[in-house]
Amino acid sequence: MKIHINGEPLNLQQTNNKDLAPNITDALRQYLSPKQQEMSFALALNSDFVNKSQYASTRLNDGDSIDVLFPIHGG
């Protein structure tokens, strides 16, 4: 399955259970290192906010686009 994270293409590996599509947690595991997964960030799927508690239950579809946003200085 091919998705985009922060504008970059990502080929998502299939989960152990082939009947289930990868979820957001699977995508983050592949995109971020374990240390980076513990950083402060928030996420949107196809431009809609997804609560952290829903990462594991949100299945992804081919062509989905994820934005992972981090705190940064601002005015």
Added chain:
Amino acid sequence: MSLTIYGEQLNSRLLIGTALYPSPDIMKQAILASGSQVVTLSLKRQNPQEQSGQQIWQYIQDIVKQTNGFILPNTAGCKTAKEVYTLAQMSRELFQTSWLKLEVIGDDYNLQPDPFELLKATDMLIKAGFNVLPYCTDDLVLCQRLYDLGCKVIMPWASPIGTGKGLMNPYNLETIRTRLPNATLILDAGIGKPSDACLAMEMGYDGILLNSAVALADDPVLMARAFANSLNSGEQAYRAGIMQPRQTAHPSTPTLDTPFWHQS
């Protein structure tokens, strides 16, 4: 005198940004020197290998802890109410605050807010429980509409973001102050020097939000102190009651018993 923002009482009337400083250390020193208890920050995409964002976030958390202050996330870069709504929800989850500096940019050249999307976004956000601090132009009717929607705080610009041009249109700003006496008015964007901030406070503005004027100074820490002083001066002058300008000269020294005076 303190400033109250959405029920939170603050010792300083200065709200300050965290961008453009020469280093995170200087940022921290400058913000502490300013006395501000409200710091703005943002959310952006970031390469996972890039650590600077996490470092800044750590600094900001330290500052907020030291000042017993508050985080004010912005929606910089958003151009539609829909984008704002998504980013606002992300900010609320990450920063654990319902405060939001609402920015909806309508023009890339001068970063002028889009008044139509701004009103739409404000309506959506207030219904979703956010405490909105909208960055807007100095248009009286727009400010009135934002107030009517439920914004207790309104933040008209002095001039476009980062220009340092100061108060482009004092008449508009004074009119907004006069016509919205119960709104908390914070002048946001375009402040260049402490006298700009002082002028706004003398008009009766409740506070100032700035970033570049401090961050881009040769000595940001000293400039932060200068702004803190200017806000105090302006606020005290407003409360003291500024004299009305007069058309003709009036001697301040009594003319009675003037020496060397002879009636001709």
